[in-house]
Amino acid sequence: MISIRWFLTLTLIALIVLVSFLSSLRGYRESMSEAEILFDLQLLEHVKLLGLLNPASYLEGNALVLDDNIVLTSAEVELSSQLEVVYQIFDRDGRLVIRSESSPVENMAAFESGYQQAEFNNYQWRALVAQDPRDGHWVMAAQRSDVRYRLAETVTLQAVLPSVLAVPIAGLLIWLIVGVGLRPIQILAAVVRARETSDLRPVELHDVPRELTPLTQSTNELLMRLALAFDREKRFAADAAHELRTPISILKVQLHNILHDLHEKKTAREDHDKSAESLREIGEGIDRLAKLIEQILILNRTSPDQYMQSFSRMDLLVLARDVVSSEFEQILARDQVFSLTGESAIIVGDVTALRSLVQNLLINASKYTPVGGQISLSVTNEQNLVVLRFEDSGPGIPECEYSRVFDRFYRLGGDHHDPSVSGSGLGLAIVKHIAEMHEADIQFSRSASLGGLCVTVSFPLNNVERGK
Template sequence: MKSIRLYLLLALLATITLVNFVSLLHGYQSSMQKAESLFDSRLKSTAMLIKLANSAKQNQQHSAEKEDPYTFFQIFNESGNELIIHSSNAPHIMLGELSEGFHDVNFASYRWRNYVHEDTKLQRWIVVAERIDIRYILAEDVVLESLVPIVLAIPVSALIIWFAVGLGLKPLTLFATQLSHKRVDDLSPITLERVPSELTTVVNSTNSLLLRLEEAFDREQRFSADAAHELRTPVSVLKVHLHNLGTRLGRQDEDIVLLTEGVERMGHLIEQILALYRTSPDQAAVKFEQVDVFKTVQSLIAFNYDTFDRKQQTIDLDGESHVIEANLFALETLVMNLINNANKYTPEQGEIHVEVKRHELGVLLRVEDSGPGIPEAQRERVFERFYRLHGDRHDSGVVGCGLGLTIVKHIADLHHATINLGTSANGGGLRVDVIFPLRAISHA
C-alpha cells in the first residue's frame, strides 16, 4: 500500500459504486415494472375513452381517421365475429382471447400488448393494443434519465472523498513534515494541535523515542568528556616519565625513541577518536552558528605556523571572507585535519596551498600539498575508518591511525558539503576540495 489516501479513495469509491450499482439495478427493475403498470393503465383509460366516444354510434361501421403506427383499436360485436369500428392499421380479426383483461399477442412481426374490455351496455368488445418494444423504449428512456444523475455523482463523490481524506490525513502530513524538518541536534517533542485518536499513539511513541535518544546522547556525551579526561591524563603522565627517562638514559636510546613514538601515536589516536565522536553526523547536540571560513583557516594556520616552519615548508592562503552556517568546533577540526595531513605528508621545504573562494555550488575550501598524493584507485577507501595506505606506516615514514580523512568526511556530511580528492598542481601531491552548499551561505 503506497498511499493511504489513494487506498481510502479506492475503497470508499468501490463501496459507493457497489451500493449504487445494486441500488440502480433494483431501481431500474422497479421503475420498469412501474412503467409497465402505467402503460397498462393508459391502455385501459384509452379503452374507456373509446367506449364513451362511441356510445352513441351503434351499428356504424367505419375506420378511424387518425392513424398511429404504434397503437390500434378495434370494436367487435358481442360474439366477436364482426368488426364494427377499427383504426386503419388494425387487423380485421380478433387477436388473442376474447376475454376481459390484458394479453400479449403477435401482429405484423411485433409483439403487442392489448387490453380487451366488454361494453355490456352496447354489447360490444373494445380492444386497444400497443407495441411492446415502443413501450419498452419509452419506459427505458424515462428510467435511464432518472439514473444519469446517480451515475454522474460517482466522479463527484470521488473528488469530494479525495479532498475529505486529504483533510483527514492533514495531521499525519504535519507530523511527517515536522519529522523531516528536524535538525540532527533537535530532539524536542513533536507538538500537534487537535491530534486524532488514531495518531495519538504514533505521536506519543515517537516523542518517547526522541526522549530516550536524548537521554542516550546525553549519557554518551558525558562518557566522552569523562573518557577524554581519564585517557588524556595517563598519556600526559606517561609522556613526562618518558621524557625524564630519556634525559637519564639518553635521547638516542632506540627503545626510548620507539616508546615515545608509540605514546605520541596513542595520544593522537585518542584525540582523533574523540573528535570523530563529536563530529559524527549521527550524533546530536551539534550547534550551528555563522562562521567565517577564511578567518577560521587563517587563524589555524597562524596558530600552527611553527609546525610548518620546523619542516621549512611554505604555506600560503588565498581567498576572501565567506560566512557559512556551521559548527565552529567541527569546522576547526576539519581544517586542522586537512592542514595537519598536508604538513605530515609534505616533505621538508615542500609547498602547501590553501584557498577559500566562491564556487558555483557554494563556498570552496581547497588544500593542496606537494606530498606523494593518493592513487586514484585508493581515494574512496581513505574515508573508511582506520584505513591507511600501505598499513600503519606510510611510504613517507609518517605514522598515523587512519582517522583523519574519516573525520573530514563526517564533518562534511554534517554540513551537507561535498568532498573531492584530486591531484595537486604542486608536484603531483594531494588536492582536497570541500564545497559547502549555497543554502548555508551568507556574505560577510
C-alpha cells in the first residue's frame, strides 16, 4: 500500500462511481422499458380512437371491438383497461352524439373548455373538454387520476429504486474498504502492544503506508533513545556505586579508629594528635566525596537526554580568560608556565556548561603536567570553526587510550593510576557531554610545540547562526 489517503480516496470514489453509474444504468433501462409500454398503450388508444370514426362502431354500441391478439400479456390487458381513455361528443345543444363504451351517458365534465377534475364510475378522472369553434360541438376525453399517478410513479420509481438499494450495499463496502485502509494502523498498534516491557528493539514493519512512516520512525527513534538511556543509567548507577564504595569504606575505617580511641579513653597528648589527624583525613575524604557527588550531578545534568538548552551568544576568549583567572592559583601552586593567546571568537552556547568544559580541561592539564611544566591555551577562528586548544608539556595520553578516556570513571592506568593525582574520572566525560551538546568536535593529539597532550575542541560556526 502506498498511502492510506490515496487508497481510501481512490477506492471510495471508484465505489461511488460504480454504484451510482450502475444503478443509473439499471434505472435507465427499467425506465426505458416502462416508457416503451406507455408508448405502446398510447398507440393502442390512438387505434381505438380512430376506430370510433368507423361507422361500424355505431352498430356495436359506440364501442370499438379489437382483436385479442393486439394486447399480448395479461398485465398489458389489465393496464390497458385501466389506462383507457373515455370519450364523449355532444352537439352545440348538449345532446350526446357519440361516446366510448365505458363513458357515462351524462356529460362527464362541465361544458367549459380546459382541463377539469371529474367524478364518475366511482373514480376520480382527469378530463379535457374542447369546443369546436365551427359548429359548437363539445369533445370530452377523460382518464382515471389514480392510474395516471400510479403510472408516473412506476416510471420514476424505476429510476430511483436502484440508487435506494445501492446505498446499503455501498455502506457495507465502504465499511470494508475503510477497514482495509486502517489495517496498517491496527497492525502497528498490535505490534507495539504485544511488546514485552523490556523489549526496546525497533518496530519492524514491511510496506508501511506513507502516513505511518513518520510515526514508525519516531517510535523507533524513541525506543532507541530509551534503550540508550536505560543502558546509560544502568552503567552510571553501577559505576557510581563502585566509585562511592571506596571513599565510604575509608571513612568507616577512620571513624572506627576514632571510636576505638574514645572507647579506650586515651588521654595522652600523642593520641589527641592522632585523633585530630584522623578527623582531618575524614574531612578531606568528605570533601572528595562531595566533589565526586557534585561531578556526578553535573554529568547527569549535561546528559543529552537531561539537559534543557539555554543558549546565548558569548565570546569564548573572554570566557576562557575568566576561567583561567579563577583557577590560576592552582597553576601557580605547581609553578607552571601558562600562556593564553587568541582572538575574539563568538559562539552560541550555555555559559555555565562551557565554563565547566574549560575548567575541567584546564584543571586536567595542570594536574597531569609536572611541576614547573608548560601549559598553553589558545582560542582561534579557523574557516568555519571556532577552535579552543589546550597544550601541555606533560606525559600525554597513549593513542590507544584516546577513545576510552571519555568513559565515565575511567582513570588512566586503571586501578594503578598515580595516587598523587586526585580525581573522580568524570571530568572528561563531562567535557564530552558539553561538547556534544554544542555540536562541537573534540580531538586528542600530541602537542607539536610542547610535546605533551593537545586537546582541540572545534565549535561549528553555524552554531552562531542558529543563535541569531
